[in-house]
Amino acid sequence: MNNSIAKEKIISLRKKRSLEDMRFKYYGFTAMCLSLAVLVFLLYTIFSKGYTAFQKTIVLLEVDYNQEVLKLTPDSSDEDMEKGKFFRVKKQAIENFFPDLSKSDIKLVKKLFSTNVDKEIKDYFLDNPEVINTKQQIWVTAHSDVDQLLKGNSRRDVPEDRRKLNDIQLSYVDQLVEENRVKQVFNNFFFTKADSRHPEIAGVAGSFMGSLFTLFTVFILSFPIAIGASVYLEEFAPKNRITELIEVNISNLAAVPSIVFGLLGLGVLLNVFGLPRSTPLVGGSVLALMTLPTIIIACRASLKAVPPSIKEGALAVGATKTQAVFHHVVPLALPGTLTGTIIGLAQALGETAPLIMIGMIAFIPNIPTGLTEPSAALPVQIYLWVESAERGFQEKSAAAIMVILIFLFMMNAIAVFLRNRFERKW
Amino acid sequence: MSNSKILANGVDVYYGSKQALFGISMDIKEKEVTALIGPSGCGKSTFLRCINRMNDLIEICKVSGSIKVDNEEIISEKTDVVSLRSKIGMVFQKPNPFPKSIFDNVAYGPTIHGLVDSKNELEEIVHSSLKKAGLFDEVKDRLNEPGTSLSGGQQQRLCIARAIAVNPEIILMDEPCSALDPIATAIIEELIDELRLNYTIIIVTHSMQQAARVSQKTCFFHLGELIETGETNKIFTNPDNTKTQDYITGRFG
Numbered sequence: 001m002n003n004s005i006a007k008e009k010i011i012s013l014r015k016k017r018s019l020e021d022m023r024f025k026y027y028g029f030t031a032m033c034l035s036l037a038v039l040v041f042l043l044y045t046i047f048s049k050g051y052t053a054f055q056k057t058i059v060l061l062e063v064d065y066n067q068e069v070l071k072l073t074p075d076s077s078d079e080d081m082e083k084g085k086f087f088r089v090k091k092q093a094i095e096n097f098f099p100d101l102s103k104s105d106i107k108l109v110k111k112l113f114s115t116n117v118d119k120e121i122k123d124y125f126l127d128n129p130e131v132i133n134t135k136q137q138i139w140v141t142a143h144s145d146v147d148q149l150l151k152g153n154s155r156r157d158v159p160e161d162r163r164k165l166n167d168i169q170l171s172y173v174d175q176l177v178e179e180n181r182v183k184q185v186f187n188n189f190f191f192t193k194a195d196s197r198h199p200e201i202a203g204v205a206g207s208f209m210g211s212l213f214t215l216f217t218v219f220i221l222s223f224p225i226a227i228g229a230s231v232y233l234e235e236f237a238p239k240n241r242i243t244e245l246i247e248v249n250i251s252n253l254a255a256v257p258s259i260v261f262g263l264l265g266l267g268v269l270l271n272v273f274g275l276p277r278s279t280p281l282v283g284g285s286v287l288a289l290m291t292l293p294t295i296i297i298a299c300r301a302s303l304k305a306v307p308p309s310i311k312e313g314a315l316a317v318g319a320t321k322t323q324a325v326f327h328h329v330v331p332l333a334l335p336g337t338l339t340g341t342i343i344g345l346a347q348a349l350g351e352t353a354p355l356i357m358i359g360m361i362a363f364i365p366n367i368p369t370g371l372t373e374p375s376a377a378l379p380v381q382i383y384l385w386v387e388s389a390e391r392g393f394q395e396k397s398a399a400a401i402m403v404i405l406i407f408l409f410m411m412n413a414i415a416v417f418l419r420n421r422f423e424r425k426w
Numbered sequence: 427m428s429n430s431k432i433l434a435n436g437v438d439v440y441y442g443s444k445q446a447l448f449g450i451s452m453d454i455k456e457k458e459v460t461a462l463i464g465p466s467g468c469g470k471s472t473f474l475r476c477i478n479r480m481n482d483l484i485e486i487c488k489v490s491g492s493i494k495v496d497n498e499e500i501i502s503e504k505t506d507v508v509s510l511r512s513k514i515g516m517v518f519q520k521p522n523p524f525p526k527s528i529f530d531n532v533a534y535g536p537t538i539h540g541l542v543d544s545k546n547e548l549e550e551i552v553h554s555s556l557k558k559a560g561l562f563d564e565v566k567d568r569l570n571e572p573g574t575s576l577s578g579g580q581q582q583r584l585c586i587a588r589a590i591a592v593n594p595e596i597i598l599m600d601e602p603c604s605a606l607d608p609i610a611t612a613i614i615e616e617l618i619d620e621l622r623l624n625y626t627i628i629i630v631t632h633s634m635q636q637a638a639r640v641s642q643k644t645c646f647f648h649l650g651e652l653i654e655t656g657e658t659n660k661i662f663t664n665p666d667n668t669k670t671q672d673y674i675t676g677r678f679g
Binding site for chain 2: 307308309312317320323328332
């Protein structure tokens with residue numbers, strides 16, 4: 001009798017325990033589904049808003065490279081060609097864009113074209129000097145307002161005074177579409193140009209290079225210092241109060257808000273050392289300070305994970321401590337350290353606040369070619385574009401987010417690859 | 427009688443405030459196998475690790491007393507630990523080959539000590555060390571494979587080859603067979619018997635049979651004290667001390 005009661009109790013308890021198990025499994029599953037849904041929504045928003053930025057609108061323009069208008073002759077030297085009066089050619093081309101345009105109409109037509117058209121007309125001529133005294137049909141970049149209208153990003157059913165293009169301009173655009181004088185092609189400008197006030201010719205090349213240079217600086221500064229610090233702390237430092245204090249503070253440093261590092265950069269690197277403002281050198285140094293604790297923590301964890309027997313084995317055959325550490329322990333800890341480094345770099349790539357403090361938020365229309373040239377960085381570029389009023393920058397910021405996400409994705413892929421490739425078993 | 431190779435006198439070891447060894451004095455002869463036996467935690471591994479100063483790795487460990495190897499004091503600040511360890515090889519309880527190729531495992535010691543001038547010489551040392559460890563025939567076709575891909579017994583012999591490669595005079599073995607199966611154990615025991623001709627060997631073991639099979643001298647440790655030391659035959663047949671008798675007959679430990 002007693003025995004059967006105990007048995008029942010055990011069975012009911014067992015049921016309760018397996019129910020608990022199930023419940024927990026469902027909680028986990030729901031949490032995962034929720035986060036996945038949020039992620040999908042985020043990516044969907046970004047992609048649906050941003051994919052149009054990879055296309056630009058171009059317009060067919062007939063250009064008459066008349067030598068009188070250009071003030072050139074077929075025998076002009078290359079230098080003279082550079083100084084040709086291309087703006088006059090462009091003016092003429094726009095005047096004749098539609099037949100019988102009045103002066104005020106010409107003004108309206110002019111606004112359908114990008115400011116970059118002058119340069120495009122010039123470049124076409126410089127590439128093909130033999131076209132002098134001929135009429136050429138050239139595809140040139142349309143103004144962002146036309147671009148946005150054709151992409152359906154700006155609406156035409158709002159009152160005229162709230163539109164960028166008035167009714168006459170709309171009718172011109174419709175005429176162009178009818179005559180097939182306008183089309184959408186791959187937007188190479190987005191990948192080859194730096195920032196611009198004009199959305200149609202703004203690109204991420206400048207900020208991408210800026211980010212690359214910044215990350216390079218971060219890596220060069222933080223990786224060796226972090227490895228040195230972790231190896232010393234883990235393998236050589238005596239265990240006493242001071243090293244304990246240092247260890248605790250490294251962990252604290254990892255939790256310091258990044259803007260504080262930006263202020264440090266502003267106060268020390270710019271104002272005391274007088275390093276050039278807005279440059280990847282300063283941005284990278286500031287971000288390196290921020291990345292250091294991350295790498296040190298990762299490196300120390302991987303050093304700790306190396307079995308002490310490996311070090312003992314090396315010491316037992318008569319290796320010095322330095323030899324044992326650098327021949328055996330450090331190489332084994334390297335994959336983990338590299339993974340930590342890449343995660344730290346990925347963190348640095350997405351950081352905006354400290355860069356704003358050291359002036360990397362300036363408007364830089366050039367692609368930087370070195371560490372000491374002013375430049376933007378991808379996250380700051382996104383920030384700048386999101387803030388801009390022009391509609392054309394909206395899709396640009398979404399597209400720039402895609403670029404930074406792909407950049408991050410690739411960095412993480414490298415981290416996973418390194419981890420799998422060099423992971424060792426002992 | 428052969429000369430004494432290692433002469434320990436009044437060795438005390440403290441881990442922090444806890445004393446692990448109490449005045450150990452011992453005389454270890456050249457080209458003999460000395461077995462250290464005793465129950466777990468009795469300090470035999472600690473004593474072994476004093477001989478090549480491996481205890482330096484443990485920060486709280488303090489060693490006092492005197493150990494002389496070839497009449498040279500080694501428990502001293504001035505001792506050159508690196509050259510001491512090149513003279514005294516060590517084989518650990520768990521096989522610990524480097525995660526490198528078999529060749530590199532053995533070549534590491536000679537390379538860092540600069541014992542070789544050419545690649546051929548290095549190859550020769552590696553081959554002869556592997557031969558002495560009785561492993562060469564099994565691995566000669568795959569010297570470039572990782573040492574960790576070998577079986578446990580092979581790994582342990584690889585570690586012995588690695589120790590031999592730097593041409594030591596003494597080999598310390600810390601329970602070298604405890605992680606191995608009986609067949610691998612038998613092979614290692616045979617190997618120890620061969621190595622005795624050239625090296626002075628000190629082996630820590632939990633297996634009484636192993637001590638009886640491979641050693642000439644046996645030292646019995648208990649609770650950090652050296653209870654009895656003597657010819658293996660005598661210890662196992664007619665020990666002077668009752669504790670020794672109790673231990674080897676399996677009454678405790």
